[in-house]
Amino acid sequence: MEGNFTYCNPTKIYFGEGALENLTDELKKYGKVVQLIYGGGSIKKNGIYEKVVNILKKCEKNIVEDGGVMPNPTNEKLIHGVQIARKNHVDLLLAVGGGSVCDYAKAVSVSVHCKEDPWKKYYIDFEEPDCPILPVGCVLTMVGTGSEMNAGSVITNHAEKLKIGHVFGSEVMPKFTVLDPTFTYTVPLRQMVAGIYDAFNHICEQYFSGEDDNVSDDLSEALMRSIVKNSRKALKDPLNYEARSNIMWAATWALNTFLSRGKTTDWEVHMLGQAVGAYTDATHGMTLSAVSLPYYRHILPYGVKKFARFAREVWGISEEGTEETIANKGLEALDNWMKELGVARDLTSLGVTENMIEGIADATRVMDGGYHVLTRPEIVEILKESL
Numbered sequence: 001m002e003g004n005f006t007y008c009n010p011t012k013i014y015f016g017e018g019a020l021e022n023l024t025d026e027l028k029k030y031g032k033v034v035q036l037i038y039g040g041g042s043i044k045k046n047g048i049y050e051k052v053v054n055i056l057k058k059c060e061k062n063i064v065e066d067g068g069v070m071p072n073p074t075n076e077k078l079i080h081g082v083q084i085a086r087k088n089h090v091d092l093l094l095a096v097g098g099g100s101v102c103d104y105a106k107a108v109s110v111s112v113h114c115k116e117d118p119w120k121k122y123y124i125d126f127e128e129p130d131c132p133i134l135p136v137g138c139v140l141t142m143v144g145t146g147s148e149m150n151a152g153s154v155i156t157n158h159a160e161k162l163k164i165g166h167v168f169g170s171e172v173m174p175k176f177t178v179l180d181p182t183f184t185y186t187v188p189l190r191q192m193v194a195g196i197y198d199a200f201n202h203i204c205e206q207y208f209s210g211e212d213d214n215v216s217d218d219l220s221e222a223l224m225r226s227i228v229k230n231s232r233k234a235l236k237d238p239l240n241y242e243a244r245s246n247i248m249w250a251a252t253w254a255l256n257t258f259l260s261r262g263k264t265t266d267w268e269v270h271m272l273g274q275a276v277g278a279y280t281d282a283t284h285g286m287t288l289s290a291v292s293l294p295y296y297r298h299i300l301p302y303g304v305k306k307f308a309r310f311a312r313e314v315w316g317i318s319e320e321g322t323e324e325t326i327a328n329k330g331l332e333a334l335d336n337w338m339k340e341l342g343v344a345r346d347l348t349s350l351g352v353t354e355n356m357i358e359g360i361a362d363a364t365r366v367m368d369g370g371y372h373v374l375t376r377p378e379i380v381e382i383l384k385e386s387l
């Protein structure tokens, strides 16, 4: 292992079909007023809203509605949610939805009692909360981000053309999360594959860094193999419980802070993808898939050994050849899997045009934990190659 670390993840997980029944006991721990946070209405169509509301009513909670959280939640919506929570003296923020809904709930949780501008404090200055934090509970309906068991919260500011994530401390992690794989059955195919790629890329971001032998890389390979195997089953049969439940659990582990312990991490694909998101509002997983191959091909020479290991251990490449040849075969296999999934493999299809490249490059944060620290001309080159 490369370094010492602290590991604490307080999120209690209730996993499996019917797991929502545990909400009743969880609700007993909190006060009467529950802010029910959800997205654009999918939970009303698939019946999850009704199930949750019935439990809230049975537990005699006062429900404060906060729907309409958009994919890639905005700063305006955050301000709105904070006003709702303040006005109603909310005791618990209950997020029912995908990563956007969970992220938004966490942003509200640290902002309700914050006396400063939350956008500036948390997303520009990366300060930690110094006010009381409202508790958050999640009922996840879409797999991918890992938000259900982490302290990440990504907010988009369209006026400033920035999409920024703050990874808070463990006190901001959801107190509990319900993971019922059957709740994900109604997720549209395009969102399902975007979520699968997002989870896979979270592992890549933590894998393509560091030189030493560590537990994290071994676990990462197992999780990546599992996601690839189960994605193929889910593509053939989206209602396959085994596949959907394996993907759900693997995605949670991909980003619940466990894999990053004791090693350096990269996260440059996410920085590129988030900058693209700020300009296009495109689906998160698609922004990652569109820039991944040009980025990985670019950094491959700096991390050949790890890319060759990725080829052998994740994609089963057994041919002989130089480390570089094997490494490239691994990226070919990744590209082929992306084709199978049907995720975006270029930025043009996401609405990016050549005249946006400089602005997207400006919005891209440069990370220094991977195999190579990008210069600005390299960022521009990678973005152009991704078009």
Ligand code: NZQ
Residues within 6 Å of the ligand: 038, 039, 040, 041, 042, 043, 046, 069, 070, 071, 072, 073, 097, 098, 099, 100, 101, 103, 141, 142, 143, 144, 145, 146, 147, 150, 151, 152, 153, 154, 165, 183, 184, 185, 186, 187, 188, 191, 195, 198, 255, 270, 284, 285
């Ligand atoms: O809004 P509704 O109507 O609910 O529809 C949503 C939305 O349109 C739909 N959906 C979700 N569950 C459904 C469903 N439709 C039918 N049936 C269901 N059961 O799916 C669409 C996408 O939902 P969203 O929550 O936006 O997707 P995702 O889970 O991918 O979240 C994306 C956000 O999370 C951030 C991203 O940047 C983006 O803002 N991330 C958060 C991270 C974290 N907290 O650690 C890390 C990630 O890297 C990511 O950056």
Ligand code: ZN
Residues within 6 Å of the ligand: 145, 198, 199, 202, 270, 284
């Ligand atoms: Zn992601």
